[in-house]
Amino acid sequence: MPIAYCCLDCRQPLEEKPGYYQCPKCRHQYRVFAGVPNFKPGEIYPGEERVLEDLEKQYDKMSFEEFLNYADSKKEKNSLPWELRRTMRFENKSGAEKQKWLENYSQEVIIKAGQEQIHVTNILLRYAKGQIRHETCLDIGCGRGPWAVMAAKIYQQIYALDMDMASVIIAKKYCADQGINNITFLAASSSALPFPDNAFDLINSQAVLEHVDIQLKSLEEIQRILAPGGYFVGDSVNRYNMVTPEPHIDLRLIGFMPKSLAHKLSLAIKKFPYDDIKPLSYGELTAMLRQTFGTKYKIIPFVESLQPSLTQSVLKVMPPCFLKHFNHTHYILGTK
Ligand SMILES: C[S@@+](CC[C@H](N)C(=O)[O-])C[C@H]1O[C@@H](n2cnc3c(N)ncnc32)[C@H](O)[C@@H]1O
């Protein structure tokens, strides 16, 4: 059974109209672009709506590869730090490297990343007590869709959302190209989810919490829409990571500096902003999870990656109290 979208203002089930959803009570309308409903508040960068209208026009006319190139050329620069970081890495590649990247898109962006994330999901679910249901799953901050695409092979019905609607449209186009038809894509913010209470059996959110503007509100929303007995699996980059370079800017021990200094240093050395990333310490994450999940959560300090490395072998033998405070990532399992 599909889950009915709810109005963000008054939680009424929305009515589907041609090209939009409408709230029967407050009459609020939520526009649909290229088959993706838009529930996020406002534009996330200036000119976003124009970009989305262009993407909608081209959606059916282009192959996936053409569409991906087109979408990447459309993004407004200096507006979305996460995309800026990705685009700048891409811009440093030569023409041949770009072509190779496009040819390997499935393998590099979707399959490899998706397999790693499903592996994390499975490891975290081993800590779950009782029966695990997977009928309705949600990926929050799905980006271009690695978790959702791999999960679609295992689970029945998947919803995948992101604030960045262009990424969601690209992910939808990829799935259409690959014949994957059990994922429903939407654009929304994790801090205002257009779903009724208790809707999902499994909620995943990996590589997202440190990007989210209102982290506590997002965890509250996740807990609200999780079904009783359902599970939330996620991760959170550790501010006091002592074992690897900070994954967004590739600088070591940056979390030990005051945040404003870390941002300035990142701009000076890496030319990337860092004020949009909010990694939590173990204490901060614990406090937020306690407020939202009560006692029904666990923080798992280490999950062995599918990719063997020297760092992984060393981390495996580290005492849990060290890992809890100083490993690169905290893994989260929540229930209700
Ligand atoms: C590092 S990417 C990870 C994407 C995907 N989970 C993956 O692993 O490939 C972080 C994603 O979080 C999204 N994001 C940031 N804040 C968000 C919010 N408040 N609600 C939903 N998505 C958000 C960004 O647009 C971006 O796609």
Ligand SMILES: [Zn+2]
């Ligand atoms: Zn309403």
